[in-house]
Amino acid sequence: MQQIVNFILRNKSFLFFLLLLCVSVGLTIQSHSYHKSKFINSANSITGGVYNTSNSVSSYFGLKQENDKLHEENTRLRSLLFNQNIDAKTFIDSTSFKGRYTFTTAKIIKNSYSLQNNYLTINKGSRDSIKQDLGVISSKGIIGIIDNTNSKYATVISILNTTNKISGQLKKTNQFGTLSWNGKSSRLIQLTDIQKSAKLVKGDTIVTSGRSAIFPKGILVGTIEDFKLDVTKNFFEVNVLLFNDMTNLEHVSVIENKDKPLIDDLQKTNE
Amino acid sequence: MNNLLSIHTVRFFVLILLQVLLFNKINFLGYINPHVYILFIILFPVKNNRILFLFLSFLLGLCVDIFMDSGGINASAALVTAFIRPAVLKFSFGAVYEHQALKFNNIDFGQKLTYISILTFAHTLTYFLFEIFNVSKVIFVLQNTLFSSIFTIILCILITSIFSKKSK
Numbered sequence: 001m002q003q004i005v006n007f008i009l010r011n012k013s014f015l016f017f018l019l020l021l022c023v024s025v026g027l028t029i030q031s032h033s034y035h036k037s038k039f040i041n042s043a044n045s046i047t048g049g050v051y052n053t054s055n056s057v058s059s060y061f062g063l064k065q066e067n068d069k070l071h072e073e074n075t076r077l078r079s080l081l082f083n084q085n086i087d088a089k090t091f092i093d094s095t096s097f098k099g100r101y102t103f104t105t106a107k108i109i110k111n112s113y114s115l116q117n118n119y120l121t122i123n124k125g126s127r128d129s130i131k132q133d134l135g136v137i138s139s140k141g142i143i144g145i146i147d148n149t150n151s152k153y154a155t156v157i158s159i160l161n162t163t164n165k166i167s168g169q170l171k172k173t174n175q176f177g178t179l180s181w182n183g184k185s186s187r188l189i190q191l192t193d194i195q196k197s198a199k200l201v202k203g204d205t206i207v208t209s210g211r212s213a214i215f216p217k218g219i220l221v222g223t224i225e226d227f228k229l230d231v232t233k234n235f236f237e238v239n240v241l242l243f244n245d246m247t248n249l250e251h252v253s254v255i256e257n258k259d260k261p262l263i264d265d266l267q268k269t270n271e
Numbered sequence: 272m273n274n275l276l277s278i279h280t281v282r283f284f285v286l287i288l289l290q291v292l293l294f295n296k297i298n299f300l301g302y303i304n305p306h307v308y309i310l311f312i313i314l315f316p317v318k319n320n321r322i323l324f325l326f327l328s329f330l331l332g333l334c335v336d337i338f339m340d341s342g343g344i345n346a347s348a349a350l351v352t353a354f355i356r357p358a359v360l361k362f363s364f365g366a367v368y369e370h371q372a373l374k375f376n377n378i379d380f381g382q383k384l385t386y387i388s389i390l391t392f393a394h395t396l397t398y399f400l401f402e403i404f405n406v407s408k409v410i411f412v413l414q415n416t417l418f419s420s421i422f423t424i425i426l427c428i429l430i431t432s433i434f435s436k437k438s439k
Contacts, residue, residue, distance in 0.1 A: 028347060028404070031340075050292070112339065116402055
């Protein structure tokens, strides 16, 4: 017994080192699996506040590009509106939302794209009815999925995250596959499991497939950069060039699918 | 003594904020970021309570992790760096360290370079091993480690040179 106590006392710093190492390795492993990083995330008031303050300064540097981007989107939406004869009301009836999807605008206060598992932080939280598993898009296409929230801030799993899996499809045919990221380039993501029979052409548009109830069908992702057969020789592996410049993001929208609880319920009863 | 305590407390917070708000946004050539916050570990007093030092380094890494949403990557890297520091001190300063007469303000450049380089390299290697977390990407880990440590070493040397009070 005495020897054990002596051993512990002699090696107390090494044992303390091992203990802390176990904790940090545990946290690391947790962060490498989807939706597990519960404790260590930047959606808390201190880190959120720091990023918010820094963003309130740095957002001025990109004002011009951001304005151009918003103007471009406005023009696109207006042309859609006038060409399809949708009744353009000047007011929004906020007591009854028609349709399945509601949108919330948010601002990215922390961007990251050089790691393997990138997370963004936005300045809206559960107070603005942001919940886990809502989709996040920008004017040019898909950004990611909400992970953790607190009252004022939320973290977003970027599409540049190796744990992320989103269902995507070809725009012109309905052949679908899984969008994931291999961690190499912040401009390219990978679309896998596309059937060999699909006719792929360089430059074809890839959109979301609407299978997961997170994103509606037809949100833009990118264009085909190149493709090859994977090791099984049955499926294509496609490199998709993103429409979004992930290194320069500011204004985003969070999409909520009102029917998602119903769909989830149904899928749960099927299992 | 009080003065020493306040210097290190201020340095702790200033380095975290600098790392998070400035150095993580450099993204030189798309992905190279320096990890300047390890200056806290490099410049920690030589005469110290070992357990407190390990704990503070762990906490430092964890704070950076919370900002970066990176799990425990920085925490483990900082912890490993703090753990091997006595051995590195002994290796790079030899007798001066043995006699407990080490002052970071007046050491010659070669020794300082060795000391900072070894610690930075150890830190960056652990960092990328945990970040990439994939044995099949060893080349990628080593490549990132090399570039990132060179960047960090240059910045650390510059910062320590600028802010050192020469007592000669």
